[in-house]
Amino acid sequence: MSPTDSESEPELSSETLKILQQVMQAQQEQQERFEQLRQQAQDRFDEAQKSNKDLSLITMDLFREDWQLSQFWYDENTSEQLAREVLENSDKDSLVCCISSPTAYVKLMSMKPLTQRNNFLFEYDTRFDVYGRQFIHYDYSHPLEFRLAEELKSSVDFIVVDPPFLSEECLTKTMETVRFLLKEGGKVLLSTGAVMAPIAKKDGLLMTTFYPGHQNGLSNDFRCYLNYASERFPFKKDQK
Ligand SMILES: C[S@@+](CC[C@H](N)C(=O)[O-])C[C@H]1O[C@@H](n2cnc3c(N)ncnc32)[C@H](O)[C@@H]1O
DSSP, X not given: OOHHHXXXXXXXXXXXXXXXXXXXXXXXXXXXXXXXXXXXXXHHHHXXXXXXXXXXXXXXXXXXXXXXXXXXXXXXHHHHHHHHHHHHTOOTTOXXXXXXXXXXXXXXXXTOOTTGGGEEEEESOGGGGGGGGGEEEOOTTSTTOSTXXXXXXXXXXXXXXXXXXXXXXXXXHHHHHHHHHEEEEEEEEXXXXXXXXHHHHHTXXXXXXXXOOBTTOOSSOEEEXXXXXXXXXOBOSSOO
């Protein structure tokens, strides 16, 4: 026997090699099946977490302003006042929608309203999908195209709305969504620039004496408009 023979690896017969390959393949398939099941279980767990999670614990600290999306968050006093106005004008059966006004929505949800599961946030920014089914992805340029459109049509009791841009086109399209969602006799609170008063008036929205404030200040003259009389936000006098 040569030294090289003694050092060489023992060779497996082709039959043994075949069996070994089959065993390894079976093990790999089993591992893949296990991974699949583990992933399915994880997905189910995540879903359950999403639907059961305490939505009142979400705060605006999670969402930094993105100026590309025209995000200028309300200050604490404003979001609180808006949320209280919603609370005082809704009951456990009310449907409430906040359109492009996430700060008011987050504040409202943190107050654990009776309507918590009936409050929807219409937003372009998908970070807010932490609210699960209550987040509705919304782009004002397609005012009637959004999830649950048929279910929500003409059935919303209270709408808070703050369109992203100070333009006639943006307000007009956003108001198309508002009219589509609003129940007969439903209430609307619009927050936008003073220059938008004539367009707001076409939908019966009149300027109030309340000035919405923003965390980082805004040079625009911002106002709050309502289509109903409110003690908290009285109408400005002498409006033509
Ligand atoms: C002027 S900010 C109003 C935010 C409000 N001040 C607040 O604190 O909640 C406009 C909102 O519109 C959203 N937005 C941006 N682009 C949009 C689009 N194409 N359609 C609808 N909403 C949009 C922004 O993400 C932002 O939340």
